[in-house]
Amino acid sequence: TxxxxxxxxxxxxxxxxxxxxxxxxxxxxxxxxxxxxxxxxxxxxxxxxxxxxxxxxxxxxxRKDPLKNKSIFSGGLFQYLEESKKWRSRFLYVGDFYNISLYESKAVRVINCAGYRALTSMEEYLGLLNNSLSDTKAKAASAPFLKCPMQFPLILWHPYARHHYFCVMTEKEQKKWHAVFQDCVRHSNNGxxxxxxxxxxxxxxxxxxxxxxxxxxxxxxxxxxxxxxxxxxxxxxxxxxxxxxxxxxxxxxxxxxxxxxxxxxxxxxxxxxxxxxxxxxxxxxxxxxxxxxxxxxxxxxDMDQIITSKEHVSGKIRALVLPRVEQLVRSKVQPYIHSILEALMEPTSRGFSEVRDILFRELVEVSKNTTNDRSSEKLGEHMDKISMLAFHPVKMQSCYEKMEALNLEGLQQRCDVSSPSVFIQRAQILMRQQMDNAVHTFEQLVHQSLDGHSGEDFCKIIQRCQDRVLKKYDYDSSTVRKKFFREALLQIIIPYMLKQLSPSCSPDLPKFKELIFEDFSRFILVENIFEEVVLQSVSKDIMMAVKEAAVQRRHNLYRDSMVLTNSDPNLHLLGEDTIDWAGQFGGVKGDRQGGEVANRKRKQIVSMIHLDGMPLPYESCQEVPGVDGIPEESEGQTEQDLETEKPVNPIQHVPIEKEPGSPDSLNEIRDLINPVLEVVEKDGSQLTNGMLLLEEEILIFFPPIHLLCLPKCVINML
Known part of the structure; x- marks a missing residue:
């Protein structure tokens, strides 16, 4: 019905x-x-x-493209299918664009996570769901319309679009997948x-x-x-x-x-x-x-004339609205700037401090491993792992969690701040950028210093580069945080001031249009000038508040007077691309195609989850292999054409003459449990359900299907 x-x-x-x-x-x-x-x-x-x-x-x-030839995570979990109201084992793959690729038989569907929220409890989900039907709220004891076969759900919730339901078997899996999903949402919401x-x-x-x-x-x-x-x-x-x-x-x-x-x-x-x-x-x-x-x-x-005309109009508007603006700033804005700033600084500074601690621990670990084994191959292996530290959602999770403590209670009603999520996600993105910048700088310094040095010098080189990078991180993180604080304060205060001033000032603005030449009217708008005047009136107070916070040194902020000159003038002349440590020091080379080295495999940043008692036949799941030259599937084929088409071997691309029948042996049953699927990825095609097709062609190995999904007769045979 x-x-x-x-x-x-x-x-x-x-x-x-x-x-x-x-x-x-x-x-x-x-x-x-x-x-x-x-x-x-x-x-x-x-x-x-x-x-x-x-x-x-x-x-x-x-660096420009840190995730080139990399993927974030992949693995198997269970998905709830609304059409059949059943749970099915699915393979999910998160590539360098942070879209969640979902493999269903031969179909590939991609979830764009923009606007979603990643949830880990049915209670939280039901709270959001009940709010969507405010006139028919469910009772506290009401049962949900779906039941998870295990107690570790993962739900992607959107206020308008389709929801996606998954579950896993262990708490460890849930935490890892949740960190990955949150990173996908964070990246998609980055603006x-x-x-x-x-x-x-x-x-x-x-x-x-x-x-x-x-x-x-x-x-x-x-x-x-x-x-x-x-x-x-x-x-x-x-x-x-x-x-x-x-x-x-x-x-x-x-x-x-x-x-x-x-x-x-x-x-x-x-x-x-x-x-x-x-x-x-x-x-x-x-x-x-x-x-x-x-x-x-x-x-x-006409740039000079346009600038002169704009400054003339700005002066007129400023003379009209400035007394009202200054009165509002003195009575309603200045008393609250320091409290808002303190609320922003506390969790943000703890998050950036956690980034520094993780960076320090990882660099010390590299130094220890290099001391124990001074071969260039081991150095390349350790450097290759640390190069993707910033994009490891699980390792970075402790940094992101510090920012989750941001509390702007009281501002949401006073200043029209819908929720702190805008500032939380922005600060988390900045943390990831600073971590990647620090790791990339460390890589470049080490790579530059290795020329002509033997394994005995590796530890000293790494230690020296580590100290230099941490000093640079302290300066840059202070600069980034102060800029973030200023922008956040403007985002909170300016809309509040405009809301208070618009009723009295907006009726007077149209008369200033007469002062603008018609040829310049496209580039000079009185509404924009009015907002610029409001912004300039409060910017000085915001700058002073941030400067005072830096002088106190409570949150490890550098004073603006402490301008560091570039201590490494030749450092900025180095490359912006990621160094291929495994290729240069580990002996792993890519295939040459057209004179360029092309990597055939996408290295996965987050390791696969190995469940106790569940054998994984493909132990090399750390690397998702890529296959070149896979022909694209025909988009215009009808269902009848697909049914009559001969099946093709997914690896050798040879037609299978014999129609597949029921498995007759134990090996055939095992092949069905662990199938190899060829998938085709295409970019820019919007499906009717709002999902996207993938960007490139890859060969994906399905993980083992859980025994609970198999008939009893098959389990007995195995």
């Missing part, structure tokens, strides 16, 4: 037109903001390019690429102004994923409650069944909205990119 209702609701043309019209309305309004902010962002970018601007000189090096100097600021400013026009100030938890996903969340923010009021009263059955039906409806609507926002955003971005050359030419021709 539930599925029939869902099909009837989704097949209703009026419902589809309702979703489409709401998406079109949001995108049309957002598009106006985006076109305006695109010209302003282009003006700021060109002005920065012409005038120049200095960034803080970092002591640590940064848009900062390399796009025009499109990214234009998008974020347009989104902020759109939400402010609707009365939503402050941080937003669902500004995560790519542009299409963010816009889909923006549409669902208002569409979802309306659909709930329209559809939930019509759902029949027990509470658990109504919850399942509502989740399926929400996921189907979200996928439709996501498809529409993706198409419309691409069209909007294309229109702006086509117009960019003309705008760029006008900017470079």
């Amino acid at each position: 539930g599925f029939m209702l869902i099909r009837s609701l989704l097949a209703n043309r009026r419902q589809h037109l309702f979703h489409l019209s709401r998406t079109n309305a949001v995108m049309a309004e957002f598009g106006k903001f985006y076109e305006q902010q695109y010209a302003v962002a282009l003006f700021n970018s060109v002005r920065y390019e012409i005038e120049g601007g200095g960034n803080t000189q970092t002591q640590l090096l940064h 848009l690429s900062e390399e796009c100097k025009v499109a990214t600021p234009a998008f974020t400013d347009a989104l902020r102004l759109y939400r402010q026009a609707k009365g939503h100030y402050g941080t937003w938890d669902l500004m995560c994923g790519n542009q299409a996903q963010i816009l889909a969340n923006l549409v669902m923010e208002t569409l979802h409650p309306e659909l709930k009021n329209l559809i939930v009263p019509r759902l029949k059955g027990k509470l658990q069944q109504r919850q399942r039906d509502w989740m399926l409806i929400s996921d189907a609507v979200y996928r439709q909205v996501l498809s529409q926002t993706k198409t419309q955003h691409e069209a909007l971005a294309q229109v702006c990119e086509v117009e960019r050359p003309r705008l760029d030419s006008a900017l470079r021709t």
Whole structure:
């Protein structure tokens, strides 16, 4: 009955037109903001390019592609299939893009974790689920609609999209998978690429102004994923409650069944909205990119006049609003800056301190191992392991947990801070970046110092490089934290001030448009100038608060006066790529193709889990092998064509003439238990269920299926 209702609701043309019209309305309004902010962002970018601007000189090096030829984790667990209401063994693979790839027979589905939350208890999940149907809350003793065969669940929850249910057999497995899932969510929620100097600021400013026009100030938890996903969340923010009021009263059955039906409806609507926002955003971005050359030419021709005009208008607006702004800062902002900063500094500094401790322990371990075995092969082996330390979710988990203690209670109502998750995940990403920068710098220093030295000197070289890297880390981590504190304070305070000032100041802003020449009106917007005036008025207080905290040295912050010069002028001339320690010192070489060395295997960062009593025939699961030249599966084949097609050997690519039948021997049964599957990965193909296809072609070995999944007759034979 539930599925029939869902099909009837989704097949209703009026419902589809309702979703489409709401998406079109949001995108049309957002598009106006985006076109305006695109010209302003282009003006700021060109002005920065012409005038120049200095960034803080970092002591640590940064590499461009640290995860090249690497994967994060892979392994087997159990997944709950909603269609059949059964648990099945599945193989999951997490590659360098942090998407969760799920292998089902010959199909490959990928979960993009943007906007998800990784849960480890049914109680927490039920709390979120019951809140989704606020008018029919479940009782405390109500049973969930699914039961885990084991007591270690893993659930990926999303406010709009489909939920994913997994479970594992041991607590150790659960902790490791949970750390990996959290890292996938953290990476997917990290925001848009900062390399796009025009499109990214234009998008974020347009989104902020759109939400402010609707009365939503402050941080937003669902500004995560790519542009299409963010816009889909923006549409669902208002569409979802309306659909709930329209559809939930019509759902029949027990509470658990109504919850399942509502989740399926929400996921189907979200996928439709996501498809529409993706198409419309691409069209909007294309229109702006086509117009960019003309705008760029006008900017470079009249840059001086545009800057002069903007400064003139800024002075007029500042004279009008500054008295009101200063009064608000004195009475409502200054008394709270230090308490907000202290709440941010405590967990953040403990997290960065934990990063330093882990880095120190790992470097000491390398030094000890090198002392015991001074061969270059062992050194290459240890250095190869430590090179991926920053991307090891389990080893970095203790650092991330320190940041989870961030408590902004009281600010959520006062300053429109929806939750501290925005600041938590940003600080965790910065921790990972600093760890990788420190490890990469250590690698480069060691590699540079090894020329002409024997194994007897390895320990001294490592010790000397370790001390230098830790000093550089102390300086850079202080710089990064202070910048994070300033940005977080601005994110908390500025929306609050705009919300307080807009009712009295906004009606006076339109008259300043008359002071702007028509040719410059695309690049000078009075709304942006008003926000800049507000930002400048409180920036001085924020800077002073951070400086005072640095002087106190309570959280190991360097004072701004302590500007370190680059102690290694030649260090920044070294390479930005990851050093192939195993290839150079361990004798493991890649295959040459076209004059370049191409690695055939993706090395896995997190080790596989070996269960007691469960034999693993493929002990080399540390490396996920790759196969070149696997032909892509035909996308246009019908089910009938696939049924009549002869099966192909997944390794030799030779057609199997004999149709596979029932297993006749013990070895054949074992081959069925541990099958070898050839999968094809493709990028950019959006499936109808909102998942993505993978990027490259790999050969994956399935882990053993648990004996509980086998018939008793097969178990007896084994």
